[in-house]
Amino acid sequence: MRLLDVTRKDLLQSARSLSALIFMFVVPILVTVLFSFMFGGAGGGQEFTAPRSAVVIFDGDQGRLSAASGLAPAAGGNLDFDVSAAQSMGELLAGLLQSNLFADLLQASAVASPEAARAAVDAQQAAVAVIIPADFTAALTGAGGAAEVEVYRDPTLTLGPRVVESIVRQLVEGFAAGTIGTGVVLAQASQAGIAITPELVQEVVAQHTESAFGQGETAPLVAIQAPPGVNAGPGFVSELLGLILGGMMAFFAFFSGAATIESLLVEQERGTLQRLFTTPTPRRTILAGKALTVIVTLAVQITVLMIFGALVFDIRWGDPAPVGLAGVGLMILAAATGLFLVSFLQSTRQSGVIFGGLLTLTGMLGMIPIFGGGVTASPWVDAVALLVPQGWAIRGILIARGGGTVAELAPTLLVICLWTAVFLGIGLRRLQRRFA
């Protein structure tokens, strides 16, 4: 009963501490909410969509298309740009980029000069400038040499310029395919002694144009498959938020463990601990009450964050048994680590180094797999995370989240128990000596 009194008093103190509540609940949730906003406010199963890129286009093409050139692709059913009205291939390229065909990816507008186009990118008003050269049509109709379309990008951006460049490349190579293909087919026909007539040329051009653009619209030429451990498909955002909240939960559980057990030092400095020791309550009961406070605090913290994540962010933590065991693993390890660290402190003044420095640094190391979205660039980076207790606790959560079974979790739990036993053994021994 006295044990529960000690626990209740300590819990009340914790609940009254603004910073404790903030670090236990507000910060982990705040960071997860921030990330959910970063991905479009997605929580309940929404998916990440690439934002539209601002593109400026300068069409400097001086060439003119003859009506019978056949280089322009046939107009699509829903296209809001009149392909047949294009006077040049440059106009066609610019028109397609500004059409509704790419409206969900690009926000394209025309500018009057190449300098204005580059200036817009330099001023961060556009992510990419597409500069179409004067000899673009000439190069495609065989009336000139080679021409280069310049794609000028903001180097601080990656995703948007990549998408724009891919679209421009696809269109330009589609045009080039017509020119190259027509040249090759006519050369082969000529070698075979077939007469080259204007009708034949037009037919070949039309076949190539149809083939190049029809193919691009109907079927991708490359199907992307993510390697193991990389989830880029459905559920990506919830997956990411789960990783972040799981990492934050583990990171701050270690703070809570240490901060709660720090009450021993606070009471010692205030003299209330010494007074408690003069009462008939056995010292073991007092220390056990404090230990129970840590366990209850961590249990509440972990449970609240998990339920919050599941309800608000649609996070799937895994099957109940492995998740429960991973949660218990985190709880006992965070409590033992707190006890171990506090046993080395002489006063609360030293606790800043532990909370601000050591726990943050080891927590960051343990969270390496979280930073990499569950996969890091090198295996040794993952190995570094396992040098600290937080790394093992996070490993347990990741295994459970990944659908791991109790058997798959068992080796990690065993290591967690070993860390716990060592920390608990050293911590208790030191505290018993101090309060003997």
Next chain:
Amino acid sequence: MRMLDLALNDLRQVLRDRKTAFFLLIMPLAFTVLFGFAFGGFDVGEPDDPRLPVGLLDQDGSALSRRLADLLSGSAVVRVEAATTTPQKLADRVGGNTLAAAVIVPAGYGAGLMQGQPAILTLIADTGGSAGATVQGEVEAMARRFAAAADTARISVQMLARGQPQAGEAAGPAAFDRALAAALAAWQQPPVSIRATQTTAPQQEAPTQLPNAFAHSSPGMMVQFAVAGLMTAAAVLVAERRSRCLQRLLTTDISRPEILAGHFLAMFLLIFGQLLLLALFGQLLLRLNYLGAPLAALAVMTATALFAASMGLLIGSLARSQEQVIVFSLLPMFLLSGFGGAWMPLEFTPESFQRVARLTPLAWAMDGFQDIIVRGQGLAAVLPAVGALLAYTLVLMGLAVWRFRTE
């Protein structure tokens, strides 16, 4: 002079605290390196061949798939490693980062192309990363060219068969192969092509050179920990008030503005020193060109430090206890860093998020630093960022002074 004494006293107090080194230097350095490694580079290129290694599994074994392999082998971006393993093992190698990506040519690929049917390659890659995305762009371009060349060959064969119905061999597989070879040769010098350029920073000169993985984490952690560093500095003010040292100071002939200026100067010097050391670390060890535009770097660091110091002053005047200092420092740190793009580039976020982010001071600071190290620009380019940070400084300073006067 007394203002300087106050500033020096503050600095001595702050630097005596062992937390200071952790918050000001060790943690930002650790985070910069960790974030850089975690999100960054792919590092299995060979010194004499920097192209990205890509496994190629040919399940088709046709003449066309061999030609495709030849085409990929000639790439300036990817280095093809012929594989005889299973798709799963290839995927594991990509997952384990011993390959940047893997291409699987499915059975029937060549036959499909010859008949004008859709022929789809499988690319195993993490296209969210720089290496995977680079390989994706290259493989898609190659596949497109190859499919276009195969179309040309097919059209050519149809044309020959129609022109010379009795030609037999002339319109058969040999003709297809001849036309395919001619088309692929023509693609070596296409009539129109793309030239990718960017602002003046000397990055990505070679097609295989990936962006410096630290170009985001370094300025990101600099601005984040400029705010976190306030914790110890603002704590001095609170300690001064709680020990009634401030009240004693006010009984002397030192003016309130002098007291405030002294504290402000100490915070400014502390954060400026922190930013300087972190920038030097980036310059010397992470190969980020902060010193490419020294005046611009100085301007952005000064403006960031002024903003951080004014925020520290406000926190110090608002907080009533050390606990509140921690809360008032860390909460803005998390919020401003998240919204300011210190953790993740803002380009990945929705437009509405970006609009909010542009209102935050750390987004301006990030812009300023990235103008220098990524865009390679100079003083003129960073002036808007510097101006915005100074405006924030004035607002926060005004609030701190008002709070201090009404105390």
